[in-house]
Amino acid sequence: MGVEYQDLCDPYMLEKDEEGFYGFWGSCTNSYRDTKHHRGYQILLKWRDAIRRKRSENSESEKKSSFQAAFDRLKKCEALPAGVTADSVTNDPFFVYTSNVDSHFKRDFDSKEVYELHGSVETWQCAGDVKTGAREPCEKVWKLPADFRFDLDEDSMKAPGADATTCPECGGKGRPNVLMFHDTQWIANATEENGYIAWESVMELMLEEDPTLNLVVLEIGCGTRVPSVRRETEMVVADVIEGCGRPQATLIRINLDIPTCDNPLIIANNRFLPIKSKGLEALEGIDRELILLRQKDWTEEPVKGVDIQYDFDT
Incomplete structure (x- = not known):
């Protein structure tokens, strides 16, 4: 198309070249929907379910009451986002914090345990009257129909708008x-963001009050071009270490190119x-080791919380 990625991934492109804009995002959306999960997603699901089973064996009702008690204390002192309720926040010791925009995690994981901090191509928002600028965008957000596909011209990589892409x-x-x-008009998903903030706050309080708990932050493939996730994972681990006064959090960074950490406290x-x-x-290597450990009946320090990150960085 003769344009750079930064140009295509710019809301101004909708005004400059509508079919080029829809062609780029239509190609992404069609491709994401056609792409099947690799085994890594199933491994993460297996680990999550194993954590849930272990929690159940160790009195799930007790852990839920501990979560509820911590939530109530934070809510009472107004330390949680306004409008957040215990029912809107997962009480599982597991959370997915992702900058991927393909919405693949939501195919399998509970919606309350996923925060897509940069949004998703599965959700659309109003852009207003881009041709004349006479009408500002409204705040409408909607889901694309499950059976919708962009009518993409593979030669020109252009696509027309459609009813599904109209406010x-x-x-x-x-x-x-x-x-x-x-982007000055992006509408952030406040529900997901507040759910993550509340979950993290509750988990940090539980860690502070119980020195036997540990948090593992597993970061997968996050680059430095869009370093949002790298900064967040380091901040979370450092906050736990500082808040607890004990090293109760660990950052595992899986990265082929830049497997380094810039936080001196960690x-x-x-x-x-x-x-x-x-x-x-x-993930496959870690899973093999975990299987071997279980087979040998080795006992390791229990991991009570797992925070999974995956990065969108193209």
Whole structure:
């Protein structure tokens, strides 16, 4: 098409070249929907379910009451986002924090345990009247129909708009609800964001009050071009170490190119494990080791919380 990625991933492109804009995002959406999960997703699901089973064996009702008690204390002192309720936040010791926009995690994981911090191509928002600028976008957000496909011209990589990409509220043009370059009108998913903030706050309080608990932050394939996830994972682990006054959190960073950590507190407490590998290969290797440990009936310190990250960085 003769344009750079930064140009295509810019809301202004909808005004400059509507069919080029829809062609780019239509190609992404069609491709994401056609792509099947690799085994890594099933490995993560297996680990999550194993954590749930272990929790159940160790009195799930007791753990839920501990979560509820911590949630209630934070809510009472107004330390949680407004409007958040215990029912809207997962009480599992597991969370997916992802900058992927393909929405693949939501195919299998519970919606309450996934935060897509940059949005998703499966959700669209109003862009208003982009041709004349006479109408500002409304705040309507909607899901693409499950059977919808963009009518993409493979030669020109262009696609027309459609009813599915038109705002059902005001009739304006639609755009993906994805944070783009130079984006001043993106509508963040406050429900997911607040759910993650509340979950993290509750888990940090539970860690502070119980020195037998540990948090493992597993970061998979997050680059430095869009370093949102790398910064968040380091901040979470450092906050736990500092807040607890004990090294109760570990960052495992799977990265083939940059498996390093910039946080001195994490390094000083020896709570960083770099794995120089591709994501799937690392997950398969870790899974094999876990199977061997179970077969040998070795007992390791229990991992009570797991925070899974996956990065969108193209």
